Amino acid sequence: MSVFCAYSADSITGPVATVTSTPGLVAFWDFVKREADGQKRFTAHVPAGAKTDYPLDAANYIKDYWGAGREATYADFPQLGRGPFGNAIRIVKETDADFRPFLFVPRSRLHDTPLDIKGAGKSVTVVVWAIRESGNHALAGIWHEGTDLKEKTTTTIAKVERGQRQYALFAGLNKQGSACGHVSENGASSFLNKYALHKSNSADLSPEVAADSPAEVLDKSWQCFAMTFDHEKDELTGWLNGVSGDRWLDNPKKDKLISYAYNAYMQGHYAKLPGKQDGEDEAFPKDQYYNPPEAEPLSVKVLRDSADERVELREHRFTKIEVILRGGKEVARDLVALRLNPWWYPHDLYTPKDAQSGGPFTIGRVIHSSRSVGFTGWIGGVAVFDRALTAEEMARLCKVASASAESSR
Secondary structure, eight states, X not given: OOOXXXXXXXXXXXXXXXXXXXXXXXXXXXXXXXXXXXXXXBOOBOOTTOSOOOXXXXXXXXXXXXXXXXXXXXXXXXXXXXXXXXXXXXXXXXXXXXXXXXXXXXXXXXXXXXXXXXXXXOOEEEEEEEEEEEOOSEEEEEEEOOSOSOOXXXXXXXXXXXXXXXXXXXXXXXXXXXXXXXXXXXXXXXTTSSSOOOEEEOSSOOOOOOTTOOHHHHHTOOEEEEEEEETTTTEEEEEETTBOOOEEEXXXXXXXXXXXXXXXXXXXXXXXXXXXXXXXXXXXXXXXXXXXXXXXXXXXXXEEEXXXXXXXXXXOSSEEEEEEEETTEEEEEEEEEXXXXXXXXXXXXXXXXXXXXXXXXXXXXXXXXXXXXXXXXXXXXXXXXXXXXXXXXXXXXXXXXXXXXXXXX
């Protein structure tokens, strides 16, 4: 499956220029630009006057947190020598359980810089040009999941840290292959679940392509994954190849993880009603209620109607609710569908209290307790913006991957 954005050779003046000319750019790693001397690490294209170009270190987080496995080096990231911007790195399907390498900017070098997008009134966009071989986990972002969860893998852990999540782009998570935006208001968990659950999933899915495929196959296989968080709209959106699309989850009560968001919705609803309701948990934390705006419904469908009772299905921007009315008054409701793209997110991005408690910016993997292999495949570019890009801008960035496929034919 090739990237499907429209492409005109005359419209592209240069892939790197296409990215760097987009307003709001904070950092863009094309895996071509490097330090002039010293370690010659990959560095980012940054705006004029920026104080750092965010050189990327290599590390094996299993060694750092469990004290097991070997050190990682740049040699652990094979290079393609081609791609949307001229080069790409491979995230390998590692077989050694003690080896999970990633590239990263340490917190000490990013804290309070433009890459450290956090706090009130802040929006963010992350774009990653990639070929997905397998997996659904992290592509890039500030998303230290913590090593404090009670898992089988943490019984031997040497360094325990609380989660320090801010924003990141994933290759699907609960919808494998989608572009999944993930954000956090507290660095930790959501809705009394042990995981962070504020995430969106693009409607379209990326294919799996063997990382050792012939060059002509890889050239046609670049996908443009992206996520935007727009603080003005309180919307988190996943985009694949310039398209977001609508995604709904029916019957969220039965979903393994989103059932926690369902409960957060119901608890918030119960709390608005006088007296204690059946199913109400008065100890549920108020800051974890999840009640998207439901003013005037977009549509109303009558499911049942009799002299005694009327049942309506009301669709709102982020929710579909089934409402029971008697005598024209609502007597009960149930959340029957929840919108996954865009996802309603009414919070600010998490602000770590200091550099020591914040997470790094990582590419290819994130620090997490389960130690799974995660995403594998090729990454040909990573860009971060301090605003929510528009659909038109997303389409323009998507053309970079199309241009790579076209120019190599």
